[in-house]
Amino acid sequence: MRQPSRLFLLIGPLLLFLGATYIVPFLGVVEWSVTLPEPGIGQYQAALSDPLVLTVFLRTLRICAAVTVASVAAGYVVTLLWVRGGPGQRLAVELCILIPFWISVLTRAFGWLALLSNKGLINGWLQSLGLLSEPLTLVRNEFGVIVGMTHFLIPFAVFPLASAMRNLDERVLMAARGMGAGRARIFWQVFVPMTRPGILGAGLVVFVFALGFFVTPAILGGGRSVMVAELIYLRIFQSPDWGLGAAISVILMAGVGVLLAALLRQVRQGAAR
């Protein structure tokens, strides 16, 4: 920080790149939202009074909230095994979680389709074991979307959690043990609260990523669980409603912005206390 100009030189190219590929196009989207088909805020009024748009927004929030809770909870267990487990557990985590991380989102969505569909593996096993007579509807609904998205997003939760768990002062846990605290108490009253910044960070990353999901809900939702990204796509590419699609995009961005700001404030306050 002693040489701000030098620092700027280092991150300057990145800022330029982001400006050219992200900020300028987004400003174009903002412009569409207030100029197409005619100047004014008519498209925002239309978006916010359209029951379909509202239903999609609510569904998106609901799915993203469920995915965030599921991903962070599952990610916490996985990270615990990764950071604090034995060498065998660490290797298992790396193989099972981190390698599929690099497999295409499309491949994974179809994989879940194969597992969860009415004639898929899970229903097949359950029926052949005689546990079910009718197949369970596990896919082409919100449940399928949540499963597929959670699976995709767990690794994104793992990294912030791992950094929080690795930076934890081991002596604090020893201190709790020395005072006679049992494993469950140390975990719930000391370890989990101390990793709170990691939990918040993981939750934010997962939630923001989840808001923009497109491929997974399109495949596993089967057209019945349209989320906001798919709605924007439909408005812009399959109907002449560019202005409405742009207005929904801006509303989504504003929502993400408010969320990020609120979380950053939380984290700063937590650090200051």
Next chain:
Amino acid sequence: MREKPNAAEIGATGIGKDFGSFTALSDVSMQVGRGEFLTLLGPSGSGKTTFLMILSGFEAPTRGRLTLDGRDMTATPAEQRGFGMVFQGYALFPHMTVEENIAFPLKVQKRASAEIRRRVAEIVELVGLGDHGHKRPAGLSGGQQQRVALARALVYEPSVLLLDEPFSALDKNLRGQMQDEMRRLHRETGTTFVFVTHDQSEALALSTRIAIFEKGRLQQLASPREVYERPANRFVAEFLGDINILALSGLGTDGPLAAGAFEGQHLRVAPGAPGAANLAVRPEYMRLHLARPDSGNAVAARLDHLTYLGSETRLALRSAGGAELTLTLPTADLPAGLEPGLSVWAGWPETRGFLL
């Protein structure tokens, strides 16, 4: 604070610890008395912290046996020993307030909530944290965090309090203050304190006895005065402060004292262990003379240089035979006209020297 002090006696017999092929500790045996303030002192890597971790139960000894009030506790895990512990860096719970930190061990012990409130209030008062009960550790100064760590370790009245370099993060003035505080807490609680430090003056100031470690072995265990004035070996002598060491020849006896020759001077000294032929004297017991003094030991030397240290001045001397001698004199007693090159005598009372 309490009617009957809760203080335990610890015994260690033949304690050893290996980390792989490295022996961190070998054959340490000692008794820590009830209500004692014992300091484990040594340079880093000497094994003092390893020994404290073994006493606490966080490390298991590779060899040897530990007892608590005569009962074997070698295999008792840390959480069942019931000791208080203050860690280096304090290890406070960052997400809890001062009061919640201190109440934590009482909640673990499932004390009644009225009792918890009363005890927390008492100990917050005892360690002087009155107004800070609702703050979090990050909002406190180093000295205040130190007090929270002490309060949290003492609130459940442990029979033993273990402290791992608790002052290492504090500045010098605060250290002095916390040392006074520590002495007061030891007196008021009556608990057995075992304290690790690498700071000699801290150890000398606080302890009832000092255990000096070097290379994983216990070198000496004695009172501060004894380790300073009658160190068991050259390591202990040099670790506790500057010391002059003169190699004597023709060692024999002279009445009740031992005697030998150094650069033609007949020097007398309290008798020491067989084989010890070095005469050792602390710099502050040496006096500067312009002519050979009539009594006591003396060595002829030339003044090499002076170092002004404030209340004291250190004089570096070189004997005729080339041996270096160091004297420290109160600056107030310094004779006028001391110049490098001046011929002087360094003298000291015979009983102030010892054989090493």
